[in-house]
Amino acid sequence: MKPPAFDYLRAETVGDVLEGLAQQGGDARVLAGGQSLMAMLNMRLAKPKLLIDIMRLNELRQIERKGDAVVIGAGVRQADLLAWPQLGETLPLVALALPWVGHVQTRSRGTICGSLAHADPSAEMPLALVALGGEVLLRSARRRRRVAARDFFAGMMLTARADDELIEGISLPVVKGSRVAFREVARRHGDFAIVACAAMKTPTGVRLAVGGVADVPTARDWPVLDGCALDDALNAFAYELVARDDVHATARYRRDLVRMIGRDLIDEVLQ
Amino acid sequence: MTRLKADQRHSVRFTLNGKPVEAQAEPRMLLSDFLRHQLGATGTHVGCEHGVCGACTIVVDGMLTRSCLTLAAQVDGCELRTVEGLAPSADRLGVLQQAFRRNHALQCGFCTAGILMSLDHYLAKNPTPTEADIRDLLSGHICRCTGYTPIIQAALEAAAQLASPQKETSDA
Ligand SMILES: Cc1cc2nc3c(=O)[nH]c(=O)nc-3n(C[C@@H](O)[C@H](O)[C@H](O)COP(=O)(O)OP(=O)(O)OC[C@H]3O[C@@H](n4cnc5c(N)ncnc54)[C@H](O)[C@@H]3O)c2cc1C
Ligand code: FES
Ligand code: FES
Numbered sequence: 399m400k401p402p403a404f405d406y407l408r409a410e411t412v413g414d415v416l417e418g419l420a421q422q423g424g425d426a427r428v429l430a431g432g433q434s435l436m437a438m439l440n441m442r443l444a445k446p447k448l449l450i451d452i453m454r455l456n457e458l459r460q461i462e463r464k465g466d467a468v469v470i471g472a473g474v475r476q477a478d479l480l481a482w483p484q485l486g487e488t489l490p491l492v493a494l495a496l497p498w499v500g501h502v503q504t505r506s507r508g509t510i511c512g513s514l515a516h517a518d519p520s521a522e523m524p525l526a527l528v529a530l531g532g533e534v535l536l537r538s539a540r541r542r543r544r545v546a547a548r549d550f551f552a553g554m555m556l557t558a559r560a561d562d563e564l565i566e567g568i569s570l571p572v573v574k575g576s577r578v579a580f581r582e583v584a585r586r587h588g589d590f591a592i593v594a595c596a597a598m599k600t601p602t603g604v605r606l607a608v609g610g611v612a613d614v615p616t617a618r619d620w621p622v623l624d625g626c627a628l629d630d631a632l633n634a635f636a637y638e639l640v641a642r643d644d645v646h647a648t649a650r651y652r653r654d655l656v657r658m659i660g661r662d663l664i665d666e667v668l669q
Numbered sequence: 670m671t672r673l674k675a676d677q678r679h680s681v682r683f684t685l686n687g688k689p690v691e692a693q694a695e696p697r698m699l700l701s702d703f704l705r706h707q708l709g710a711t712g713t714h715v716g717c718e719h720g721v722c723g724a725c726t727i728v729v730d731g732m733l734t735r736s737c738l739t740l741a742a743q744v745d746g747c748e749l750r751t752v753e754g755l756a757p758s759a760d761r762l763g764v765l766q767q768a769f770r771r772n773h774a775l776q777c778g779f780c781t782a783g784i785l786m787s788l789d790h791y792l793a794k795n796p797t798p799t800e801a802d803i804r805d806l807l808s809g810h811i812c813r814c815t816g817y818t819p820i821i822q823a824a825l826e827a828a829a830q831l832a833s834p835q836k837e838t839s840d841a
Contacts, residue, residue, distance in 0.1 A: 403675040406696035406742045414670040429743075436738035437719035440699070447675075449696070451743060477732075501809030503723060503787060506732040507739075588808045 401439035405448045409455060412537070415564050418450045420539040424561040428452055431475060431508035433500065434516045458566070463488065469535070471567045476505035476513075488572045491530060491596055494580035495522040501588045511565045514550070517557050520590040520610040522582070524551060528615040529596040529607035532570040538562045544569070551614035573598065577667040581659050585646060592647045593655040597663035604668060606632075606660050611639040611652050622668060632660045673742055681741045685710065686754030694741040700734075701725045703741035704751065712752040712782050716811070723810035726783035727751045728790050752782035755789060765789055768827035769820075776814035784810050788824050796832055800825065 409415045419426050425447040429435060438444040452458060458473035461482050468488050470479060476499055479485060479492070486493045499505060499513065499522050513523040514534060527534070527547045534545045536559060550558050559565060582594040591610040598605045600619060607617035618635050620628075636656040641649035673679045678693040681703065692707035699718070704710045704727075716722035718737045725736040728750040755763050762770065765788055775781040784807070791806050792798065798806075803824045807817060 400699070400702075401697045403695065403697050405675045406673040406740065408671040408673075408742075408745075410670050429740075432738045432740075432743075433720060433735070436699075436740075439697075440718045440737070449740075453743070475732075502791070502806050503726055503733045503735060503809035504720060507734055586808060587805065 401436070402442055402445045404439075404446050407448060407450045409450055409452055412455065412457065412564070412566070415450050415452055415455075416537065416539045416562075418448060419562045419564060422448045426450055426561075428472075428512075428515070428564060430472065430512035430515075431504075433504045433508035434512065434518070452564075460567075463572075464569075466572050467569045468572060469567050469569050470510050472509065472511040472565055474510055476500075476508050476510060477502075479510055480505065489530075489570055491578040491580060491598065492523075492526050492570065494578065495526045495582075495594075495596065498522050498580075498582050498584075498587070498591070498594070511568060514568065515557065515559065515565050517551055517555050517614075518590065519554050519613050519615070520592075520594065522591065522594055522609065525594055525596055525607055525609035525615040527568065527570070528617050529598060529605065530570050530573065531617075532568055534559075534565055535567045535569060536560075536563045537566045538564070542566075548617070554613040576600070577669075579663040579666040581663060583655055583659070593652055593659065595656065595659045595663055597660070597667045599667045604664050606635070606664060608635075608639060608656055608660070611636075611641045611656060628661065628664065629657070632657045635660070679742065681745050683744050683746060684748045686750055696740065696742050698741045699737055700727075700739040700741050700744060701736040704736060707741075710751055710753055714779055714782050716779065721811070722780070723783040723787070724780055726786050726810070728786055733787055733790055750786070752785055755785060763789075764830050765792065765823070765827040768823040768830070772819045772823040772826065774815060774819040774823035780810055780812040780814075784812070784820060788827070792824070792828050792831060796828060798824070798828055 407418050427446040427449055429449045429451045458471040460471045462469045480496050510523055513521050532547050534550045536543050545558050577599045579597045582591045584591050594609040596607045603621040605617055605619045609615040620631055636653040641652040643649050673696045678695055681694050682691040694703050701715050704713050714724040716724035720735045720738045727734055727736050729744055730747045803821050
């Protein structure tokens with residue numbers, strides 16, 4: 399397995415990246431941690447003409463608290479965020495979910511934003527973004543825009559990002575004092591999730607977000623329900639996600655996990 | 670900004686286990702192939718070439734790195750450590766390597782270079798790991814021979830020995 403031939407551009411400014419993307423459009427790919435892109439190149443599932451390496455740009459490497467949000471730049475590696483001293487207090491859900499992304503050896507290189515750009519339906523960071531209601535900060539030579547999490551994921555490995563846009567960073571709201579919970583079922587710790595769920599107490603009730611079942615991570619808000627009402631709501635939600643059978647699990651097993659983990663996590667955050 | 674053309678070879682320079690090295694590579698050349706074929710540093714092994722098996726794991730600028738998911742061009746100017754740099758001298762094994770030998774933590778040895786790099790890097794930062802920590806770290810590697818138990822044993826033994834450096838043991 400060897401990647402197809404491409405030009406390699408080592409960007410020194412964000413301008414370099416935007417110019418490369420503007421000129422080459424769909425034939426260019428941003429190279430961040432490489433933990434998904436390089437595997438796709440090695441298997442020749444992608445054949446870009448230009449790779450734009452963004453990892454030498456210090457300006458993209460910031461983790462910043464901005465009022466009620468934390469802004470995470472495109473160059474922030476998963477291991478950097480895990481080691482950020484304020485993570486537990488500002489983004490407790492991310493602190494719970496991030497250790498499930500791959501392994502020590504892939505988190506050391508892989509970025510948060512790269513995981514969102516890749517948009518694997520089982521990935522944990524897209525799930526966290528949707529659960530928290532964060533925003534993706536996009537930038538091209540033409541414009542800058544912010545896209546809400548629920549509008550960003552368009553399908554399996556598809557996002558609202560245009561070919562000439564760089565994900566410059568993401569913004570995640572700091573939800574003060576709110577209780578959160580996360581649980582995942584995978585074949586082994588570090589593998590992609592069969593089902594991953596995140597729950598959060600909201601001012602009006604509770605939110606449950608599910609990854610690994612539908613093509614995109616999906617969140618649902620409910621008022622505080624109990625007993626049968628909650629079971630019915632979870633059951634309806636599990637069916638709406640239109641689970642599919644694959645080699646790892648049947649659709650029925652996935653629905654079961656949504657109902658059971660959903661129930662546990664909701665009990666946990668409402669306790 | 671540096672743009673390397675697809676159909677040409679370009680110089681790549683970096684520090685490998687403390688020594689400066691240089692060779693030519695097309696932009697698409699993987700670091701794992703660059704190490705093995707251009708530099709002849711065949712200690713780093715190649716299993717799956719998609720990041721899953723861990724055989725190719727090395728350390729780049731202090732970060733554990735799958736060399737099969739890295740381009741040679743990306744590490745220009747960086748500091749690399751590979752399994753060739755672990756032994757204190759040509760006829761002596763390091764503490765971790767000795768522990769592997771004592772515990773039969775390798776059989777065919779295919780996975781060993783990558784696992785040694787992960788453990789060496791990890792133990793330097795986490796001198797008192799639990800068994801669970803070591804298991805979590807090893808989830809990033811696949812070994813088809815040992816069943817992992819002797820590797821975990823070797824890692825814990827090496828950690829204990831590194832924590833009390835006065836004890837010297839022979840290589841035998
Ligand atoms: C063994 C293994 C296990 C893994 N397990 C998991 C897991 O359990 N859960 C999980 O979520 N992931 C997992 N991953 C993938 C994860 O490690 C990657 O880090 C992540 O999916 C991509 O991030 P990256 O920085 O490596 O991006 P890259 O691989 O560099 O890029 C991925 C894609 O995103 C695009 N891209 C990257 N950054 C930007 C940007 N700033 N703007 C625009 N486009 C961009 C690239 O062009 C490419 O198309 C695993 C990977 C491996 C090798
Ligand atoms: S060869 Fe790199 S992880 Fe398998
Ligand atoms: S010793 Fe043979 S694969 Fe690990």
